[in-house]
Amino acid sequence: MNAKRTAIAVSAALALPLLSAPSALADEAPPPDNVSIEVVTVNGSGCPPGSANVVISDDKTAFTVKYNDYLAYAGGDTNPTGSRKNCQINVRVNAPGEYTYAITGSDHRGFAGLQDGASGLQQTNYYFQGSTQDRTVQHELNGRYVDDWQFRDRIPANQLVYKPCGQARNLNINTELRVNAGDSDNKVSFMSMDATRSSTTYHFAWKRC
Structure with a gap:
């Protein structure tokens, strides 16, 4: 449908990186074997306690x-x-300790039911703890739209931001969903990233320090 094609076009336009390139490191390396991920804190109206989990790929x-x-x-x-x-x-x-990583992009999936005249927005911001460099990307959907949605962001290799070598820096990920009823304020519209069809995947690049 037209709205879906528009959403994909917006996604592609907004997938341009907003971060400056880091200092040169060694060539990209295969992922180390003994990698794990630990959730330190989860907060927000979209993720009450126990409602979000993080899983690393094999x-x-x-x-x-x-x-x-x-x-x-x-x-x-x-x-x-x-x-x-x-x-x-x-x-x-x-x-x-001899490895570091950067986020190379993300894939967001969800479902929306937007009435004529309504709109929805999905926003992601992520950065390393203590860093002034961050990346914020927004994607919009316009009603009428009743379907799954998917947004794909990628960052060119020469513009990745790596976690500083030898420093303990956690990764902060802030996401947001907004719905504006617009001219259809007498009818309910929604946008979701929950249940089995919804998720967000963040992709790594690895380098040796």
Whole structure:
């Protein structure tokens, strides 16, 4: 449908990196074997306690965040506070000291039911703890839209930001969903990243320090 094609086009346009290139490191390396990921904190209206989990892939090239209660809605007799939901996750990636990593991109999946005149927004911001360099990407959907949605972001290799070698820096991931009822404020619209069809996957690049 036209709305879906528009969403994909917007995704491609916004997938350009917003970060400056890091100092030169060694060539990209295969992932080390003994890598694990640990969730340090989870906060936000979109991820109540126990409703989000993080799983690293078997090949150590990505990790996936799954949510069980991430839903924003507006219109009708819904509570106005439900139109914006957010989730802040702080993760620690454990790897051998001679390795470092960068986030090379992300894939976001969810479902939306937007009435004519309504709109939805998905936003992601992530950065290393203590760093002034961050990346923020937004994607929009316009109603009428009732379907799965998927947004794909990628960062060119020469513009990746790596965790500083030898420093303990956790990764902060902040996501947000917003729904604006617009002209359809008498009908309910929603946008979600919950249940089995929704997730966010973040991809790694590894280098030796």
